[in-house]
Amino acid sequence: MFFNVSGLLLDALVLSVVNRNDTYGYEITQSIRKAVEVSESTLYPVLRRLQKEMCLETYDMEYQGRNRRYYKITSKGKSQLSLYLEEWKIYKKNIDNVFSGGIKDE
Amino acid sequence: MNKESFLSQLKQKLTALSSEEREAALTYYEEYFNDAGIENEQAVINELGSVEKVANGILKENNYPVGDNNNADNKNSAVPSDSKANNINYGTIAILIIFYIILSPVIIPFFFAIFGVLLGFSIAGIAILISGFAVSIAGITSMFLSPINGLLILGVGFILLALGILISTFMINLCAVGIPSLVRGIVKIFKYPFQKGGINL
Numbered sequence: 364m365f366f367n368v369s370g371l372l373l374d375a376l377v378l379s380v381v382n383r384n385d386t387y388g389y390e391i392t393q394s395i396r397k398a399v400e401v402s403e404s405t406l407y408p409v410l411r412r413l414q415k416e417m418c419l420e421t422y423d424m425e426y427q428g429r430n431r432r433y434y435k436i437t438s439k440g441k442s443q444l445s446l447y448l449e450e451w452k453i454y455k456k457n458i459d460n461v462f463s464g465g466i467k468d469e
Numbered sequence: 470m471n472k473e474s475f476l477s478q479l480k481q482k483l484t485a486l487s488s489e490e491r492e493a494a495l496t497y498y499e500e501y502f503n504d505a506g507i508e509n510e511q512a513v514i515n516e517l518g519s520v521e522k523v524a525n526g527i528l529k530e531n532n533y534p535v536g537d538n539n540n541a542d543n544k545n546s547a548v549p550s551d552s553k554a555n556n557i558n559y560g561t562i563a564i565l566i567i568f569y570i571i572l573s574p575v576i577i578p579f580f581f582a583i584f585g586v587l588l589g590f591s592i593a594g595i596a597i598l599i600s601g602f603a604v605s606i607a608g609i610t611s612m613f614l615s616p617i618n619g620l621l622i623l624g625v626g627f628i629l630l631a632l633g634i635l636i637s638t639f640m641i642n643l644c645a646v647g648i649p650s651l652v653r654g655i656v657k658i659f660k661y662p663f664q665k666g667g668i669n670l
Contacts, residue, residue, distance in 0.1 A: 388497055389504030403516045404523040407497050408530035431500060 368399040373409055374418075375447035378440050381419060385435045410434065418443050472502045472510050475520060482524035485533050494527050569659065580655055587647060591640040598633025601626055 368376070373395075380386065380394045392406045413419045418440035421432050436444070470478075476499060483491045505513045517523055528534075569576070605626030612619025 387500065387504065389501050392501075402518065402522075403501075403513065404518060404526050407494065407523075408526050410497075411493065411527075412530055429500075429503060431504070432496065 366399075368401055369405075371447065372451075373401065373405070374413060375444065375451065377406070377409055377413060378418060378436060378444040378447070381434050381436045382441065382444055385422075385433045387431050387433050391434065413440065470514055472499075472514070475514055475517075476502075478520040479524055482520055483527060485528065486531055490527075490531060498523070565661070576658075580651060583651060584648070587640070587644055591637065591644060594633060594636030594640050596633075597629055598637055601628075601630030601633045604629055 376395050376399070377391060380391050386394075388406065388410065391410070392401075392403055395401060395406065396403075410419065414421060414434075416439075417437055419434050420437055421434055423430050423432055425431070476495060479498065480491065480495055483494060486494075502510060502513060603626075605623055608619050608621075608623030608626045610619075611622055
């Protein structure tokens with residue numbers, strides 16, 4: 364993976380992982396790392412920020428005698444995610460157009 | 470390094486944060502280690518990199534200046550050192566500025582008027598002092614012609630002199646204290662909305 368993933372794209376990835384089902388930090392990190400190369404330390408600040416922005420909420424559940432904090436997407440997070448997905452479609456199409464020579468100087 | 474030393478070092482690096490933020494981060498990484506499993510402990514530590522890197526990422530997200538040698542990062546993070554600084558009430562500042570603009574035809578002449586009154590009394594005091602000198606000298610010279618008239622004029626001169634000294638010293642003191650505090654007052658009033666909002670001029 365050559366391309367750097369950061370900022371809003373990372374927000375979008377996290378939101379879409381949590382959107383599938385409620386999940387916890389380690390699992391979120393592993394899911395995202397299957398697709399893109401991000402350091403394990405970059406995810407926590409993103410999760411925390413999304414939580415503060417009320418896009419995610421957390422709840423604690425016991426797992427094997429210890430506590431685990433689960434992340435759950437909120438309705439604000441869902442609308443944010445659908446906005447990102449729409450923007451991504453446009454972005455992807457534009458980039459693809461440039462790559463395939465679709466946009467030429469008139 | 471193991472999990473415990475990693476977490477305790479991280480705790481030290483995050484002392485600038487509120488205890489709530491710090492605990493949230495430590496809980497997250499502790500759970501992270503637990504979920505990764507003991508067999509992956511070293512792999513996780515290696516992947517996380519240095520404690521500084523992890524701590525800086527968290528501090529930066531909380532708008533704390535990150536004290537490393539990375540200048541590009543410092544520029545971004547050094548601006549608001551306090552999360553409260555982000556909650557600038559632009560509405561109040563705008564209202565205050567509008568208020569000042571509307572009131573400036575009143576406020577500014579008002580300060581000039583005070584200044585003018587001070588200046589007027591000072592000059593009057595000095596004028597009385599000078600006239601006191603003049604009358605006293607006139608009194609002394611007229612004593613050669615008519616000692617009684619001369620004495621009278623000299624007495625009036627001394628009264629004027631005393632009055633002049635009294636008024637001028639009082640006005641000098643008033644100006645020495647009054648004018649600087651007047652100027653400070655004006656500056657303070659006009660600086661207020663910018664200071665309050667955390668906008669650096």
